[in-house]
Amino acid sequence: MNYQTLQPHADLASLIKCYWTLEIPAQMEAPKQRIVPDGCIEMAFILGDDIKRYTSDTNFIIQPRAMVIGQITQPFFIEPTGHVNSFAIRFYPYGFANFIKIPIKELANKETPISALFDKKEAEALTQKIVNAPNTGVRITIVEDFLLSKLKDASTIDRIVKSTIDTLFLTKGSTSIDVIVKDQSTRRRNLERKFSKQVGISPKRLGKVFRLQAALKMMLLKHPENLTQIAYESEYYDQAHFIKDFKELTGTNPKEFLSDDQMILSSLIYSKD
DNA sequence: CGAGACCGGGTAACTAGCCT
DNA sequence: AGGCTAGTTACCCGGTCTCG
Incomplete structure (x- = not known):
């Protein structure tokens, strides 16, 4: 390979x-x-x-x-x-x-x-x-x-969209959309419209993806002692929440994921920067 | 029986359609 | 673009299940 x-x-x-x-x-x-x-x-x-x-x-x-x-x-x-x-x-x-x-x-x-x-x-x-x-x-x-x-106009990336994405990425998706909107000169509804146009999914959903990616990275690189630790370190409120999101986005639960070499291999391939 | 893994329900937060 | 609102989803916290 x-x-x-x-x-x-x-x-x-x-x-x-x-x-x-x-x-x-x-x-x-x-x-x-x-x-x-x-x-x-x-x-x-x-x-x-x-x-x-x-x-x-x-x-x-x-x-x-x-x-x-x-x-x-x-x-x-x-x-x-x-x-x-x-x-x-x-x-x-x-x-x-x-x-x-x-x-x-x-x-x-x-x-x-x-x-x-x-x-x-x-x-x-x-x-x-x-x-x-x-x-x-x-x-x-x-x-x-x-x-x-x-590329008609290279400078048309919306600054608000970009800074929202940066914030979500840096905080592993844990910043609430309300907080982000407060710091910006835009309204919530407007931010959603911009996301729909520029990104294709809502801000919260993208945050969710970022959070899971942070958790996955930690799981694959750190060989964690337990999954609860991973949940907290990747900004999940609790294990329950972590498992629910994990299943939704990966189709399996965290324990099963870690025990399957093939899954680990393919997620490393596709998630590497 | 204790600790970690996982599930479900009520409520708060978010999304989207519609109107102005 | 902003505001209102109904419907949807996520959060939080209660619980059960599994395994040593």
Whole structure:
């Protein structure tokens, strides 16, 4: 397995967190991978064999080979059908809205083919170029040229949205929205509207995702003595609350998650910065 | 039987539709 | 954009379950 992350060009660094590539040779029994929400929006190109995404225990769809995955608020289960070779762009929560015309809310919890987001011919041309490119460096150049040409006004990230997200991230989602609104020159309703437009999910929901990510990181890196400790350190009011959120966002409970090597592996892959 | 893991219900906080 | 309000979700705190 080969997972790599790369940094974006300075002009796009405010919108793009990183690029990543993943290569895994075909396995006889390719395991299902669990993808946990991380608050980011991804544009992904599948360069290897098809990837299935389960929509229930038994039903699945084949993911589009060039797609955008919006905010997710539930776990995604994917499964390779052969060898894995993916190239993806990870956008900050507010980083993708400026590139498209349709409300970003419509991208949540699913894959959208890029042909549905941009001019069809343009999208096809981009996909072809990415597929045919000799290496990741060239792919990044292609994608950056494309994105820069689509970026109408680079300075349109709403400052209030950005500072709200920063606050939520720094406090692991524990700051109440009321407190955030008090410090800003905006009303609650207005902040929600801005989030809906720029991020695609509500402020509270994004905070929830950040808090879970903080807890996950702690669980994976620290090898905790007990889970109660993790709950408190990641700003959960109590264990009950921690477990409830954990189950909602990852599909399993914390103990089970820690005891399954495969889950740990896949969440490390997808959550690494 | 004690400690950690987990569940459920009432209330406070949040979200979203509609009106101005 | 701001304000009101109904419906929804999260918080908090009570409890049970499981395992040594």
